[in-house]
Each structure stands twice: as C-alpha cells, then as structure tokens.
Amino acid sequence: MEVFAVPGLPEFEPGDDLAAAIEAQVDLRPDDVVCVASTVVSKVEDRRQPLARFEPTERARSIAERLASITGSTKDPRFAQAVLEESTSLVLDAPFLLAVTRFGHVGVNAGIDRSNTGGQGVLLLPEAPSESAARIRAGLSESPGVIVTDTSGRPFRTGQRGVAIGWDGVPVGRDWRGERDRDGTELAVTVENVADELAAAANLVSGEGAGGKPVVVVRDFEFGDHGTTEQLFRDRETDYVRQALEAWE
Amino acid sequence: MEVFAVPGLPEFEPGDDLAAAIEAQVDLRPDDVVCVASTVVSKVEDRRQPLARFEPTERARSIAERLASITGSTKDPRFAQAVLEESTSLVLDAPFLLAVTRFGHVGVNAGIDRSNTGGQGVLLLPEAPSESAARIRAGLSESPGVIVTDTSGRPFRTGQRGVAIGWDGVPVGRDWRGERDRDGTELAVTVENVADELAAAANLVSGEGAGGKPVVVVRDFEFGDHGTTEQLFRDRETDYVRQALEAWE
Ligand SMILES: Nc1nc2c(ncn2[C@@H]2O[C@H](COP(=O)(O)OP(=O)(O)O)[C@@H](O)[C@H]2O)c(=O)[nH]1
Ligand SMILES: Nc1nc2c(ncn2[C@@H]2O[C@H](COP(=O)(O)OP(=O)(O)O)[C@@H](O)[C@H]2O)c(=O)[nH]1
Ligand SMILES: [Mn+2]
Ligand SMILES: [Mn+2]
Ligand SMILES: [Mn+2]
Ligand SMILES: [Mn+2]
Missing domain, CATH: 3.30.1330.100 (CofE-like)
Incomplete structure (x- = not known):
C-alpha cells in the first residue's frame, strides 16, 4: 500500500x-x-466566516462566561455561538465545548478551526x-x-x-x-x-x-x-x- | 510512504x-x-493463560454477576478476575469493563483477547x-x-x-x-x-x-x-x- x-x-x-x-x-x-x-x-x-457573523444568544454568553471563569482566559461569546449553530447538542459545555455536529461527528468546538483559515475569522467544517x-x-x-x-x-x-x-x-x-x-x-x-x-x-x-x-x-x-x-x-x-x-x- | x-x-x-x-x-x-x-x-x-489460572475474588464475582444481570448473558468471573489482575483501576465496571492497564492504556477488558489466542484461554497484552x-x-x-x-x-x-x-x-x-x-x-x-x-x-x-x-x-x-x-x-x-x-x- x-x-x-x-x-x-x-x-x-x-x-x-x-x-x-x-x-x-x-x-x-x-x-x-x-x-x-x-x-x-x-x-x-x-x-470561512468572520466572527462578527455570529450574534451571541443568552446561552452562548453564559457558556462563554462559565468557560472563562473555569479556564481563566477570556472566551469570545461569538465563538460559542458559532459552535452552537454548528451543533445539534453539546456533550460537554465545560471545561471545553464538546459538540455533536449537524452531521453527527462529536468534536471539540464542533471542529471549528482557527488555523489555515486564510488569516482571520473561523473555518466551519x-x-x-x-x-x-x-x-x-x-x-x-x-x-x-x-x-x-x-x-x-x-x-x-x-x-x-x-x-x-x-x-x-x-x-x-x-x-x-x-x-x-x-x-x-x-x-x-x-x-x-x-x-x-x-x-x-x-x-x-x-x-x-x-x-x-x-x-x-x-x-x-x-x-x-x-x-x-x-x-x-x-x-x-x-x-x-x-x-x-x-x-x- | x-x-x-x-x-x-x-x-x-x-x-x-x-x-x-x-x-x-x-x-x-x-x-x-x-x-x-x-x-x-x-x-x-x-x-496466553488458561482461564483456570484466575481465581475469582469476591469483587470479580460481583462484577461478573452485575454484568450478567445487565447484559442478560452469563459472564465468567475468572475473566473478570483476569481483567482486574491486569489493571490498576476500572474506569467503568458496567455495562462493560473499561480498565486502565498496568502500563497506562485504557481499554475494554484491559485488552485481553480471545481471538488468535491459539485455541483456548485468554491472551493478555x-x-x-x-x-x-x-x-x-x-x-x-x-x-x-x-x-x-x-x-x-x-x-x-x-x-x-x-x-x-x-x-x-x-x-x-x-x-x-x-x-x-x-x-x-x-x-x-x-x-x-x-x-x-x-x-x-x-x-x-x-x-x-x-x-x-x-x-x-x-x-x-x-x-x-x-x-x-x-x-x-x-x-x-x-x-x-x-x-x-x-x-x-
Ligand atoms: N495546497 C493547499 N494546502 C492547504 C490549504 N489549506 C490547508 N492546506 C494544507 O492541508 C493540510 C491539512 O491542513 P489542516 O489545517 O491540518 O486541515 P484539517 O486537518 O482538515 O483541519 C496541511 O498540509 C496544510 O498545509 C490550501 O488552501 N491549499
Ligand atoms: N504469522 C502469524 N500471524 C499471526 C499470528 N497471530 C496473529 N496473527 C495475525 O496478526 C494479525 C493481527 O492479529 P490480531 O488478532 O488482530 O492482533 P491484535 O490486533 O494485536 O489483537 C492478523 O493478520 C493475524 O492473522 C501468528 O502467530 N503468526
Ligand atoms: Mn480541522
Ligand atoms: Mn489537520
Ligand atoms: Mn488485541
Ligand atoms: Mn487486530
């Protein structure tokens, strides 16, 4: 092979x-x-999407706040919103976001990448x-x-x-x-x-x-x-x- | 490659x-x-070890009984004993045995195999x-x-x-x-x-x-x-x- x-x-x-x-x-x-x-x-x-495209709901804000308080570093509620929009459910909402994507894959942050994204924003699966x-x-x-x-x-x-x-x-x-x-x-x-x-x-x-x-x-x-x-x-x-x-x- | x-x-x-x-x-x-x-x-x-080599403790017996009652098929307490002897701890004891082996690997039944074992008994990692x-x-x-x-x-x-x-x-x-x-x-x-x-x-x-x-x-x-x-x-x-x-x- x-x-x-x-x-x-x-x-x-x-x-x-x-x-x-x-x-x-x-x-x-x-x-x-x-x-x-x-x-x-x-x-x-x-x-590829700019983060500004994601309008955080109350849920996204509270997830981001809780993650920030646990991890001690700030979390962007718009990123949490992106994860929620890409997912059908969360398996974990702390100490990190483990999500079930709309097509069934279980991945951290719903597989949303910040590397090789072309310089800015996020790259959704x-x-x-x-x-x-x-x-x-x-x-x-x-x-x-x-x-x-x-x-x-x-x-x-x-x-x-x-x-x-x-x-x-x-x-x-x-x-x-x-x-x-x-x-x-x-x-x-x-x-x-x-x-x-x-x-x-x-x-x-x-x-x-x-x-x-x-x-x-x-x-x-x-x-x-x-x-x-x-x-x-x-x-x-x-x-x-x-x-x-x-x-x- | x-x-x-x-x-x-x-x-x-x-x-x-x-x-x-x-x-x-x-x-x-x-x-x-x-x-x-x-x-x-x-x-x-x-x-490769014959199952008879594993003398079930009380703990192995109760694990095997609980597994049998959950899964509806009989479980050999000697097999549970083999898993316990190969492990430092169990991550799960039901609905299956997920064990941490002595060398740190987390695996079902501590990775003990019944296939390609040479016809009988169990094959330990x-x-x-x-x-x-x-x-x-x-x-x-x-x-x-x-x-x-x-x-x-x-x-x-x-x-x-x-x-x-x-x-x-x-x-x-x-x-x-x-x-x-x-x-x-x-x-x-x-x-x-x-x-x-x-x-x-x-x-x-x-x-x-x-x-x-x-x-x-x-x-x-x-x-x-x-x-x-x-x-x-x-x-x-x-x-x-x-x-x-x-x-x-
Ligand atoms: N040629 C080319 N390679 C790319 C491009 N984007 C990423 N890669 C390469 O694809 C490979 C996998 O990239 P990675 O970011 O790990 O992708 P992922 O595993 O799908 O998240 C690496 O070798 C990257 O350098 C692209 O637009 N063009
Ligand atoms: N030549 C040879 N092949 C073996 C022997 N035992 C197992 N295999 C082969 O090794 C491969 C992996 O066997 P498997 O039971 O899946 O091993 P495991 O993945 O390490 O549990 C298969 O191709 C088997 O046919 C052996 O004693 N001699
Ligand atoms: Mn990726
Ligand atoms: Mn990659
Ligand atoms: Mn094996
Ligand atoms: Mn194999």
Whole structure:
C-alpha cells in the first residue's frame, strides 16, 4: 500500500473545483482512496466566516462566561455561538465545548478551526462532508473512493490524529463478523473502521502545518473479501461514554 | 510512504525470537517503522493463560454477576478476575469493563483477547509493551523504530482501529507547537499522535482475521523537522472524559 500527497496544489478559494485541481496533478485509479482535508473542502465551500457573523444568544454568553471563569482566559461569546449553530447538542459545555455536529461527528468546538483559515475569522467544517465527498468523487473521472478528513483529539490518549468525517465510494467498516481467527474461533473484533484508519494514514503525510498537502492518495489498499458497514458515528443509545459525559456535572 | 506486511511469518510460540523471524523475511532500513501486533508479542512472551489460572475474588464475582444481570448473558468471573489482575483501576465496571492497564492504556477488558489466542484461554497484552518494543528493536540490526499495536474501540465513533500501545526508537508525537499555518497564525493542533496514526495505517494491512500478517513495515514516512513528544496515554488529571466515566453511576 502506498500513501502519497498530491503535489502542487494551490491555495483554495470559495468556488474552486477541488476535483479538477486534483485531477490536474495526479493520474488516479479506480481503486485509489483520495483523502481530502476538511480545511480545503471548507474553503471551496465558502465556510470561512468572520466572527462578527455570529450574534451571541443568552446561552452562548453564559457558556462563554462559565468557560472563562473555569479556564481563566477570556472566551469570545461569538465563538460559542458559532459552535452552537454548528451543533445539534453539546456533550460537554465545560471545561471545553464538546459538540455533536449537524452531521453527527462529536468534536471539540464542533471542529471549528482557527488555523489555515486564510488569516482571520473561523473555518466551519463542511455542512455535509459525505455530500462533499460525493461531489468531489463525481468530478474525478476514475471514481476512486473519497474520504473527507479532519484532525481531532480523543479521550484517554494524548494528541490528535486524522479521522474521517465524510466518505463516498469507500466503505466505513470492514466487517469481520462471522469470520474465524487462526484457530477457528469466531473473531472478537467485529468491525474495523477502515475509513478512520485511512484518514490516519493520510494525516501522516498531510501534517498540520503550512506544508500544503491537503490531498493524499492511498493506493493499493487491499480491502479483501469482507462485509462492509456504512455507519461512522455511534448512535447515542449505545454510546455510554457520551451518555456519561452528558450526565456529568 | 509505503506500508507493507512482512511475508511468510510462522505461528509464534512462547520463547520465539520475533526480531530474528522478522529479519529473516525483510531487509529493514534505519528509518523504517516496524509495527508489530500485540497478539504475537504476547504469544512469544507466554501471555496466553488458561482461564483456570484466575481465581475469582469476591469483587470479580460481583462484577461478573452485575454484568450478567445487565447484559442478560452469563459472564465468567475468572475473566473478570483476569481483567482486574491486569489493571490498576476500572474506569467503568458496567455495562462493560473499561480498565486502565498496568502500563497506562485504557481499554475494554484491559485488552485481553480471545481471538488468535491459539485455541483456548485468554491472551493478555504484553506486560510492558514499550519494553517489548525495545527488545525487538535491539534484535534488529538496522535499529528501525518499533511500535507494538493493538486493535481497540473508542467512544463516539463506530468500530475499532489500530492503536499504539508501546514504542521504541520512534516518537509518539509530532509537536507542532510554535509553528505557523499557511497564513502565519499559530497552529490550533499542537501535537499529532503519529504513533497511533502509524498503528492505524499498519492495521489496514494486518487486518483482524486469519491473514497471518502481524508485522507491518512503514517505509519512507517523513517525520519532518518538528519537535517530538514521548507520552502516549493522558494523565488522569487532564482527562475529563475518564473522570466523568469514573463518576458515572
Ligand atoms: N495546497 C493547499 N494546502 C492547504 C490549504 N489549506 C490547508 N492546506 C494544507 O492541508 C493540510 C491539512 O491542513 P489542516 O489545517 O491540518 O486541515 P484539517 O486537518 O482538515 O483541519 C496541511 O498540509 C496544510 O498545509 C490550501 O488552501 N491549499
Ligand atoms: N504469522 C502469524 N500471524 C499471526 C499470528 N497471530 C496473529 N496473527 C495475525 O496478526 C494479525 C493481527 O492479529 P490480531 O488478532 O488482530 O492482533 P491484535 O490486533 O494485536 O489483537 C492478523 O493478520 C493475524 O492473522 C501468528 O502467530 N503468526
Ligand atoms: Mn480541522
Ligand atoms: Mn489537520
Ligand atoms: Mn488485541
Ligand atoms: Mn487486530
């Protein structure tokens, strides 16, 4: 399996055609997986917004005040408002904002970025990253799989890593249910989230800085003869961690 | 960057020399990262144990009974005992066992596996996976980086993915602190956990089944000119999710 960045991509602007920009730089194959950093998807989808666009409600003000009193540094109520507008609910409102985005992803600050935003304001995640992935894929002549990625943190483990937030033409999960291990015992691991693993692999090449490598191709990944799954985010009902956090004072 | 499985590895037995087995099959380079599935590390370290070896305490019995009453299927108190013996504490004791292993990893059932265990009993994680990584590395003439991996689940997102549980000769984190994005703004993402990203990439090639690919080489990964970090597991004090779970009824 090979993992390489698409070279020579420009700074992206609203309305730019990502698929065309990719295709101009690389000869894709039908079984490639093209991983696209959400930052550039957001840029072309005009998701960069000045903070002034967010009129804080009472709730946003009180969240920002509480966060400021806990963390000891000022918090912009307009930023809290942006998080609220991007979310269907908050899993935590302190000591940081952990939000469920409108498309189901649980992320700190609803994944709103202040880096690589083009100098000012905030960069919201794409509104519907799997639809973005489908649009990009439709513009690529060989119809490879497309994953929209982001970088995010998680409990228990330090640091951040690449994750998938949208996908098209590639399954989320490799389903091992019913298969047997080397001794004939049924497998304990049931579903492997290959979309997240592909996003993590891509992030090793993209990095987080000024490197200018927002698109990474994974070539010759062998999915193998397995079932597939198409759900990326857990249901609240079976997510005990989410329930515990929501109940936490 | 290239990611490939070491071919032709045998079924491993207690006492086998993993490094020698790897070296017999592949010409490694100093800047390779060799990812080794914990399953085979455990096998050579004789961590396969019959369940009868675990004498359930009162606590293990009551945990197993409570789990059985919640899930509706019987739970072996000896298995609960194995989890307790492998852990320093439980983050959750229901509706499943989420444990902090002796080396600091938070995992369901303390990462104890029933698959690929050689037919019976349980397979415990290596006692000190970073020491295992260092031993394997010491046996490899080119001294590549070594990561011991496992497959594990996580909150919020479906399925399981490869993670690092031990490492040697490769940093855990790529530290972006102080660096600037494409617009000169200081980066929001501070530390990228490349050990976990490498483990995830390796897992795409290893898979979870009978494929016999426990060792994966990542070649030509460019770490770049960045700071490094050496902590894989969060401190409890700054892990709010862990604290919320511990406080959950
Ligand atoms: N060529 C190009 N690269 C960009 C642009 N914006 C961001 N990048 C690069 O894309 C990669 C990922 O950026 P990051 O901000 O971490 O994106 P995120 O992980 O989706 O939040 C890095 O290599 C950035 O330098 C852009 O407009 N053009
Ligand atoms: N050659 C060989 N492969 C093994 C052995 N045990 C497990 N594997 C393979 O190692 C890979 C990872 O196995 P898995 O049980 O998922 O390990 P874990 O992720 O560390 O728990 C799979 O490709 C297995 O088929 C062994 O003793 N020899
Ligand atoms: Mn981002
Ligand atoms: Mn990133
Ligand atoms: Mn395992
Ligand atoms: Mn595995």
